[in-house]
Amino acid sequence: MLERIKASGWLQERNFINGTWVAADDQSTRGVDDPASGTPIGSIAWSGAAETRRAIVAAQAAFTDWSLTTAAERANLLLKMAAIVRENLDDLASLLTLEQGKPLAEARAEMKLGADYIQWFAEEARRINGEIIPSPWKGRQIMVTREPVGVVAAISPWNFPFSMLARKIAPALAAGCTVVAKPSEFTPYCALIWGVLAEKVGLPAGVINVVTGDAVAIGGELVADARVRKLTFTGSTRVGKLLYGQSAATMKKLSLELGGNAPFIVFDDADIEQAVEGAVAAKFRNSGQTCICANRFYVQDGIYDEFARRLAERVSRLKVGNGFGADVQQGPLINAAAVEKVEAHVADAQAKGGKILSGGRRHVLGGTFFEPTVIVDATSDMLIAHEETFGPVAALFRFEEEQDAIEAANAEPFGLAAYFYSRDLARAFRVSRALQSGMVGINEGIVTTEVAPFGGVKDSGIGREGSTHGIDEYLNLKYMSLGGL
Numbered sequence: 001m002l003e004r005i006k007a008s009g010w011l012q013e014r015n016f017i018n019g020t021w022v023a024a025d026d027q028s029t030r031g032v033d034d035p036a037s038g039t040p041i042g043s044i045a046w047s048g049a050a051e052t053r054r055a056i057v058a059a060q061a062a063f064t065d066w067s068l069t070t071a072a073e074r075a076n077l078l079l080k081m082a083a084i085v086r087e088n089l090d091d092l093a094s095l096l097t098l099e100q101g102k103p104l105a106e107a108r109a110e111m112k113l114g115a116d117y118i119q120w121f122a123e124e125a126r127r128i129n130g131e132i133i134p135s136p137w138k139g140r141q142i143m144v145t146r147e148p149v150g151v152v153a154a155i156s157p158w159n160f161p162f163s164m165l166a167r168k169i170a171p172a173l174a175a176g177c178t179v180v181a182k183p184s185e186f187t188p189y190c191a192l193i194w195g196v197l198a199e200k201v202g203l204p205a206g207v208i209n210v211v212t213g214d215a216v217a218i219g220g221e222l223v224a225d226a227r228v229r230k231l232t233f234t235g236s237t238r239v240g241k242l243l244y245g246q247s248a249a250t251m252k253k254l255s256l257e258l259g260g261n262a263p264f265i266v267f268d269d270a271d272i273e274q275a276v277e278g279a280v281a282a283k284f285r286n287s288g289q290t291c292i293c294a295n296r297f298y299v300q301d302g303i304y305d306e307f308a309r310r311l312a313e314r315v316s317r318l319k320v321g322n323g324f325g326a327d328v329q330q331g332p333l334i335n336a337a338a339v340e341k342v343e344a345h346v347a348d349a350q351a352k353g354g355k356i357l358s359g360g361r362r363h364v365l366g367g368t369f370f371e372p373t374v375i376v377d378a379t380s381d382m383l384i385a386h387e388e389t390f391g392p393v394a395a396l397f398r399f400e401e402e403q404d405a406i407e408a409a410n411a412e413p414f415g416l417a418a419y420f421y422s423r424d425l426a427r428a429f430r431v432s433r434a435l436q437s438g439m440v441g442i443n444e445g446i447v448t449t450e451v452a453p454f455g456g457v458k459d460s461g462i463g464r465e466g467s468t469h470g471i472d473e474y475l476n477l478k479y480m481s482l483g484g485l
Contacts, residue, residue, distance in 0.1 A: 001094055001324075002041065008091050009196060015045045015212060016195030018058035019205025024213060025050050030185060035101040035332045035368055036322040044188045047213035052180065052221040055209035059151040059178040060227045062206030067148045067176040071125040074174055078122035080201040081170075085115040092193065096162060097323040099187045101331040101368075102286050104323050113450065114166035117466065120450040124471045125174035141482040146475040148176035149253050150229035153222035155243075156191065157235050158184035158334055159289045165191055167454070167465040168232045168255075169208065175474035177230065180209045180222065186334055188212045219243065226250040230474060233257070234291070237414070237459045255463030255473045257291065257455055260416035261388050263409035264294035264445075265431070267402070268302040270421035271443075276310045278445030279394065282419055284318060284372055285446075287330050288392040289338070292417035292439065292447065295389055296378075297396045298405045304398050311394065312357035312374040320363050320372070332368040333391060339368050342391035348383045349375050349395060359392070386412065402427065410436045416456035419445060438464075 005011050013029075014021040023029075028046035033039065045051075066074075085092060093107040100107070133142040154168040165181060172179050183191030191210050198208045211218055222228055223246040230253040233243055237259040247254060264282060266275045282294035299307050323331040333339050339362065346360055359373030370392055378384065378395035385397070399405045409418060418437035422428055432440045438456035441447045448454060453464035463473050 002098065005091055005095050005098070008088070010088070010091055010095055010193060011042065011189055012192040012195060013042050013044050015047055015051055015055070016192060016198070016208065016210040017051065017055045018209065019198070021195065022051075024048075030213070032099060032186070032188060034098055035334050038367055041099060041189075044185070044212045047211050048217035049221040051213070052182075052211050052218045053225070055180045055211050056151060056221070056225050056227050058206035059180050059209055062204055063148075063150055063178045066178055066204060066207050069176065071128060074176065075122040075125040077201050077203060078118050078125070078170060078173060081197045082115040082118040082122065084197060084200055085111060085118065092162070094324075095193075096190050097331075099189050100158060100161060101323055101334065103328045103331050106286060107323065110160055110163045113448070114163040116450045117163065117166040118170045120466070121170040121174040121471060124171070124468060127468070128175065128471065128475065137483075139483060139485045141485060143480045143482065145478045145480070146472075147478055149474055149476050150177060151227055152177045152179045152230040152232060152474060153228045154179055154181040155219060155222070155231070155233045155235065156181065156183050158186040159286060159291070161187035161190035162193065164234050165194065167450070167470065169194060171465075171471045172230075172474045173207065175471055177474050178207045180211060180228070182211055182215070182218045182222065185212065185215070220246070223247050223252070224250070229253060231255070232463075232473070240461060253473070253476075255455075255465065256461040257463070257465065258416075258459060258461040259388050259414055260291045260293070260456065260460055261295045261386070261412045261414040262292055262417045262419065263435075264297045265405045265409060265418075265420035266297070266299045266303065266307055267405075267420065267422040267424070267427065268300045269423045269427075270303070271423060272303060272307055272310060274443060275307065275421040276314050278419065278421060278441070278443070279311055280314055280318070281445035282441070283394045284315065284330055284392050287333055287370070289334065289390050293390070294394070294419055294445070296385060296409070297394055298399050298408055299396050300405070301398055301400050304396070308357060308374065308376050308396050311396075315372045315374050315394070316358045318372045320365065320369055330372060330392060333370055335368060338391060339370055342370055342389060342393060345384045345387070345389050345391070345393060346373060346375070349378060352379060352382050354378055354382065354395065380408070388414075402431065406431060406434045410434075413459040414456070415458040416460035417441065417447065
């Protein structure tokens with residue numbers, strides 16, 4: 001399979017700068033391993049500030065002409081990209097599973113979502129409209145236009161390495177911006193796909209650039225260079241705040257999609273079976289390694305025991321294995337450090353009175369596989385109540401009144417996603433308004449779509465990706481007052 005993907009040209013191992021595949025200046029490389037087996041996949045260019053600087057120069061040079069292309073020209077190129085992704089879904093999904101580990105069905109869904117983002121923003125390119133504002137002065141016309149911000153730095157994580165870049169690169173290109181992308185060193189190949197796509201559709205050199213390597217050196221160059229006018233970052237709150245501060249010197253426009261600690265509330269009047277299925281979707285997709293993953297499960301006292309029993313039974317049936325295996329529903333964690341964090345959270349919960357109903361250990365498959373886990377009798381002093389586990393562990397907290405659940409959900413500094421289950425219409429509106437979160441799933445465990453705004457509040461970041469609002473992050477407003485009429 002690996003040889004087939006290589007032969008197809010999708011697996012690239014060098015930087016893509018100014019339309020050319022280039023090695024690191026000092027020829028340094030770093031290996032990339034399959035998280036399911038630990039075996040090497042290949043190696044990538046291990047680059048730093050110098051290579052990043054050249055990518056910025058290329059993007060800045062390309063911006064002049066690219067920003068003057070018509071919306072139709074940009075849209076047509078993006079639509080071709082989306083079509084190519086869909087036509088090559090099997091190979092691209094296989095590459096994603098190979099380097100990230102998620103089940104092949106999830107990898108296909110991510111690639112399809114990436115294509116959907118590309119198509120959505122291709123269509124939005126034609127709707128970058130301006131305004132005519134009634135003038136308070138006689139003899140004047142007030143006009144407002146929306147113009148591309150310039151060179152965009154896009155830094156993406158390893159858990160959704162293609163779709164997360166799609167919702168950054170596609171709106172940037174649609175707006176008329178050029179891009180320098182820096183992917184995670186754990187999953188670089190899905191980012192380098194963008195260089196292949198650029199070649200296949202004939203994108204002008206410098207419009208898309210992808211640099212792999214040292215995160216500190218590359219990120220430092222991107223935030224320090226005044227030619228980069230926009231930074232879009234998905235990752236931890238800690239790193240996001242560092243980039244926020246570092247970007248102040250050059251006053252960059254920012255989109256930061258940061259950490260989460262999503263509450264999942266189940267009220268007494270919920271459809272328990274529906275809530276269990278929603279919990280599995282919200283918690284165990286991608287082995288719990290999603291930024292909007294449910295982390296704290298608040299279950300009302302009247303149904304707590306029944307919900308816990310049903311969830312544990314359902315979770316125990318999840319099939320764990322290599323993402324290429326038949327019917328596999330949960331793959332490995334990304335690396336050993338991820339497993340150690342999950343183990344620490346489970347051990348802390350047990351030490352503080354939590355009881356394991358299902359799972360709780362490293363999987364018999366070894367490596368970085370971990371059993372899907374359900375813990376009951378969770379309390380607010382546990383690590384899992386305050387830290388994002390980023391693994392397949394559901395901890396259940398008991399509550400009595402609606403307000404108790406709302407206060408517990410809002411007590412943490414994060415506000416990316418929240419979920420709750422109830423059949424009470426009034427409660428649905430009341431609780432959704434009360435939850436301090438950028439996204440709320442009501443009787444649904446999956447909320448991500450290209451047509452809706454994705455993003456959080458509080459320590460979960462600023463800005464939105466996707467939807468009609470997503471393209472505004474890559475545009476500046478210009479007001480023109482035309483007199484003498």
